[in-house]
Amino acid sequence: MELRGKKVIVTGGVRGLGRSMVESLISKGAVVTVFDIDGQGLAELSASCPGVGCVECDISSYERVVEATARYHTEFKSADVLVNNAGILYSSPLVRISPSGIEKHDLGMWNKTLMTNLSSVFFMTACIVEKMIYTRTKGVIVNISSVSASREMWGNPFCCQGRRECADRHLAKALSAMGICVVAVAPGYGNRVHKRG
Template identity: 35%
Template sequence: MKLRDKVAIVTGGAQGIGRAIVEGLAAEGASVVIADLQGADGPAKALRGQGRRALEVDCDVSDEAQVAAMAEAAMRSFGGIDILVNNAGIYSSLVPKPFEDITVQEWRRMMDVNTLGVFLSCRAVVGSMRARGGGRIININSGTPFKGVPFLLHYVASKGAITGITRGLAKELGPSNILVNGVAPGFTLSEGVKANPVQLEKLSEVSVKARSLARDQFPEDVVGAVTFLAGPESAFITGQTLVVDGGAYFN
């Protein structure tokens, strides 16, 4: 229970990698705010049924007012914010395609959710973290910008920006004892990915073959890195991105 008395927000926490992170943080004793575009009544109720403290908030991370309301709801219900996991992102609905076929609208929506959403969420929580003497921000990145994966250029660009945000913010927030790190999963069989036959067909086998540990990756595989970066053992680590992909890419 290394996160007892801590309050965590997980964006995009209703399903997939985000939901696994929610459950991992709650198992370590954190009170968890599950913020998601599709709502999160089910996951929050399930946690409360297990005696955990959990709150659901409907939130589109690309909407400034909704993100501010998310942070306010966390402060109102649990008294403050210690941990933010920026997990919400557009990925699992994507179908790989040549970059010339990406529309300006698709590019902008990608950046709105995957980069502006992270900026807005960090900005909304930092005041409360400072007031509590520090905090942890964990950005869910991806192996794709490190590997230069083709046919997903808007996605790869958005996650490359996350590496920059992680590093720049780590320097800026270090004096406030707010640690900013990233976790970069490999191709993961999340709910969203399992509902996308094109991704399953094109990426499952090739991903497994590229790994040192040659098996499928599941949302639960990402959890330990996040709870580590949220907890006391990582108190002198900031600005880093930990690749969790079974040893496909060595960062």
């Protein structure tokens, strides 16, 4: 895909894999906007990459996503590409057995992981795709998954990435009729990107 001039949204683009994608997309001439919860990180990103659009948004909240994407659309009309990258890593088994008893998986963290790693994909995609359809944009949705989604069970338990892959298949089926392409990328481990000094 020719990226020059294409309007690309990257969620979680302040650091890690998202930041690398942002830098690579900019070098290819894309018009990049980052949606991230980290306001301070966005300020730093904006200072070091002056062309990047920065939107502070907690993508695990539907109301915030509706409001932030509406602002984006006022400025850009429609995105060409959405990269659903933001995620949190919380890895814990269902039960942990220790001499002092059995500790259950934390319910608050279960809900937070589910909202951040799975529901956010639904929120962002629904809001961005709606405008793609209105503007007849043949866009692309890229979902960053994980090897944790593998059936081989070598990933982090209860990280919700498997559900994200399941959502990918449904999204791909639902959106292909509108000319919108959905792809999933499943990185392995050791992809942490360290800040260059």
